[in-house]
Amino acid sequence: xxxDPIGRLRAMLLIRAFExxxxxxxxxxxxxxxxxEEAVAVALASALTADDQLLxxxxxxxxxxxxxxxxxxLMAELLGKTAGMNRGRAGRGHFAxxxxxxxxxxxxxxxxxxxAAGVALARKMAGEPGIVAILFGDGASAAGALYETLNIAALxxxxxxxxxxxxxxxxxxxxxxxxxxxRICDVGAVFGMPARSVDGLDMVAAAAAAREAAEHVRSxxxxxxxxxxxxxxxxxxxxxxxxRSRDExxxxxxxxxxxxxxxxxxxxxLLGEMEIAGLREEALERARAAMVFADASPYPDPAxxxxxxx
Amino acid sequence: xxxxxxxTRMFFREAVRRxxxxxxxxxxxxxxxxxxxxxxxxxxxxxxxxxxxxxxxxMRDTPVAEAATIGIAAGAAAAGFxxxxxxxYMDFLMLGFDALINYAAKLRYKTAGALTAPMVVKTTAGAQxxxxxxxxxxxxxxxxxxxLKVVAPSTPADAYGLMKSALRSDGPVVYIDHKRLFPTPGxxxxxxxxxxxxxxxxxxxxxxxxxxxxxxxxxVALEAADLLAGEGLSxxxxxxxxxxxxxxxTLAASVERTGRxxxxxxxxVTCGVGVEVATRIFARIGNRPWSRLGALPAPVSSNPVLxxxxxxxxxxxxxxxxxxxxx
Numbered sequence: 001x002x003x004d005p006i007g008r009l010r011a012m013l014l015i016r017a018f019e020x021x022x023x024x025x026x027x028x029x030x031x032x033x034x035x036x037e038e039a040v041a042v043a044l045a046s047a048l049t050a051d052d053q054l055l056x057x058x059x060x061x062x063x064x065x066x067x068x069x070x071x072x073x074l075m076a077e078l079l080g081k082t083a084g085m086n087r088g089r090a091g092r093g094h095f096a097x098x099x100x101x102x103x104x105x106x107x108x109x110x111x112x113x114x115x116a117a118g119v120a121l122a123r124k125m126a127g128e129p130g131i132v133a134i135l136f137g138d139g140a141s142a143a144g145a146l147y148e149t150l151n152i153a154a155l156x157x158x159x160x161x162x163x164x165x166x167x168x169x170x171x172x173x174x175x176x177x178x179x180x181x182x183r184i185c186d187v188g189a190v191f192g193m194p195a196r197s198v199d200g201l202d203m204v205a206a207a208a209a210a211r212e213a214a215e216h217v218r219s220x221x222x223x224x225x226x227x228x229x230x231x232x233x234x235x236x237x238x239x240x241x242x243x244r245s246r247d248e249x250x251x252x253x254x255x256x257x258x259x260x261x262x263x264x265x266x267x268x269x270l271l272g273e274m275e276i277a278g279l280r281e282e283a284l285e286r287a288r289a290a291m292v293f294a295d296a297s298p299y300p301d302p303a304x305x306x307x308x309x310x
Numbered sequence: 311x312x313x314x315x316x317x318t319r320m321f322f323r324e325a326v327r328r329x330x331x332x333x334x335x336x337x338x339x340x341x342x343x344x345x346x347x348x349x350x351x352x353x354x355x356x357x358x359x360x361x362x363x364x365x366x367x368x369m370r371d372t373p374v375a376e377a378a379t380i381g382i383a384a385g386a387a388a389a390g391f392x393x394x395x396x397x398x399y400m401d402f403l404m405l406g407f408d409a410l411i412n413y414a415a416k417l418r419y420k421t422a423g424a425l426t427a428p429m430v431v432k433t434t435a436g437a438q439x440x441x442x443x444x445x446x447x448x449x450x451x452x453x454x455x456x457x458l459k460v461v462a463p464s465t466p467a468d469a470y471g472l473m474k475s476a477l478r479s480d481g482p483v484v485y486i487d488h489k490r491l492f493p494t495p496g497x498x499x500x501x502x503x504x505x506x507x508x509x510x511x512x513x514x515x516x517x518x519x520x521x522x523x524x525x526x527x528x529x530v531a532l533e534a535a536d537l538l539a540g541e542g543l544s545x546x547x548x549x550x551x552x553x554x555x556x557x558x559x560t561l562a563a564s565v566e567r568t569g570r571x572x573x574x575x576x577x578x579v580t581c582g583v584g585v586e587v588a589t590r591i592f593a594r595i596g597n598r599p600w601s602r603l604g605a606l607p608a609p610v611s612s613n614p615v616l617x618x619x620x621x622x623x624x625x626x627x628x629x630x631x632x633x634x635x636x637x
Contacts, residue, residue, distance in 0.1 A: 053389075087422040094420045103388070104425070111408045114378040118385020118393075125341070125367060125391065145408070148378035155373070308423045309456050310481055310555075 051130030110143030139170025188225025344396025471505025
């Protein structure tokens with residue numbers, strides 16, 4: 001949990017540098033990146049404490065980094081190396097680092113939502129502190145798993161924060177064609193939980209909204225729902241076709257949440273050019289170090305294929 | 311002096327109840343969630359009275375939401391509890407396959423052992439007049455999922471012992487009762503005892519053919535064996551009890567003795583339990599004469615005539631065994 005605006009900027013810059021470094025690598029696997037969505041992940045993470053757990057869908061890299069998952073282990077995991085937190089078996093779609101507050105991703109769209117509610121139920125039954133946050137996309141807002149889970153979470157007053165990262169597209173389908181609700185957060189409101197929508201490109205507003213929602217859940221009053229609107233600056237995945245025009249993408253890039261936050265901090269006199277350059281370089285260096293760490297790790301022995309099945 | 315364990319007579323549903331009560335008393339991490347498991351006592355009264363003992367937190371009624379129920383069980387299991395999720399009909403298990411198969415069964419593997427999902431999904435299989443989406447036996451589908459254990463008792467003693475093992479298991483388990491078995495009585499050990507997974511039981515010894523089956527079909531097989539005994543044909547009837555893991559050793563030893571294999575199941579024979587049983591046995595001891603019987607390749611209607619026509623009965627089983635042994 002951080003109120004430190006420079007810390008939040010550092011986290012966003014790391015996500016961008018890490019994902020750029022990963023995707024620039026020739027053999028990088030099948031990855032879902034989050035350029036344009038960094039403020040969502042960092043805002044949410046800034047509202048969570050060490051006692052909390054975060055779960056996500058398949059677009060997991062940025063949220064995990066924001067949560068503080070070790071970048072070297074994450075890079076190794078994404079590249080299938082044994083130094084990964086799950087020995088490189090899980091990859092982007094399924095890695096878990098519960099000891100670092102990241103309970104796991106699950107790449108079946110909507111699939112992790114009910115699992116997260118189960119983690120929240122365990123918290124409640126054990127009387128343990130901490131809340132559970134589940135981050136999913138606007139695509140998952142059309143999935144039945146969400147509605148079953150919203151209903152039960154509300155009935156049982158589970159300590160869970162539902163966060164929809166509305167990046168406006170599920171692969172190629174625009175948000176307007178995938179969910180009939182006027183605002184996605186309205187689907188939380190019908191179950192009686194506090195629900196609001198916030199500009200997920202505005203770091204300050206997003207962090208404040210995440211804090212408010214998390215505090216509601218933390219106070220024991222049951223779940224909350226937060227929609228954060230963002231933009232997807234890349235195609236759905238590193239192997240998916242881009243469906244938008246160059247002009248559209250160029251105009252989207254002008255709305256980059258990182259540059260927006262840098263401009264704000266500069267405008268308020270909190271950052272100078274030298275410091276900004278330093279922070280950018282620091283993020284690149286951390287991403288490079290993560291890659292060096294991953295590259296130094298071997299792939300698993302093929303004999304591991306049958307380990308830990310039962 | 312008998313070394314037999316002292317037993318007490320009880321109905322199948324009472325044996326389930328006793329296992330759950332004992333395990334819940336032993337382990338506070340166990341809780342039950344599902345439709346009508348609370349004060350109602352379970353759709354088959356298999357949790358009668360447990361609500362009064364353990365209360366609404368641990369006998370937790372859910373809305374009609376199988377997908378979320380199994381997902382919540384999986385999440386709670388991964389976070390340290392031992393949930394028993396109750397899905398009234400096996401047909402509805404399909405609604406929760408993502409959490410069960412894509413998440414829980416793979417959790418230990420994908421996290422390299424860091425997380426496990428010690429959960430039990432208790433459900434019911436089989437035809438009892440309720441139609442095409444309340445009658446299926448899809449255990450063969452589940453057997454093919456790495457990381458998933460599948461058990462199906464045919465007696466009150468095994469319902470008791472297998473449920474106790476299931477609630478102590480560290481991986482996801484699907485525990486399957488057959489609806490027609492709930493009102494059946496049987497002897498159950500007086501002292502607490504578990505039935506380990508992966509051990510088949512020889513229900514009747516015989517010399518001409520090994521009949522391998524599970525669940526309610528064990529009763530059908532035993533009736534068929536009675537019919538055939540009058541003709542001088544001797545059946546060895548083996549109850550799988552545990553489908554995954556499977557006790558290939560006991561099965562193979564039996565087929566080696568009798569020289570023939572007959573597999574009987576209530577589900578579909580295509581990619582069914584029998585195919586798997588035969589393949590594993592023959593991989594170990596070489597091929598032997600084998601035939602199989604299961605439901606006809608049709609949905610199971612609630613129409614009593616069509617239901618009876620679809621699933622194996624003692625007479626058809628006996629005819630098929632006769633044809634195998636005396637071609």
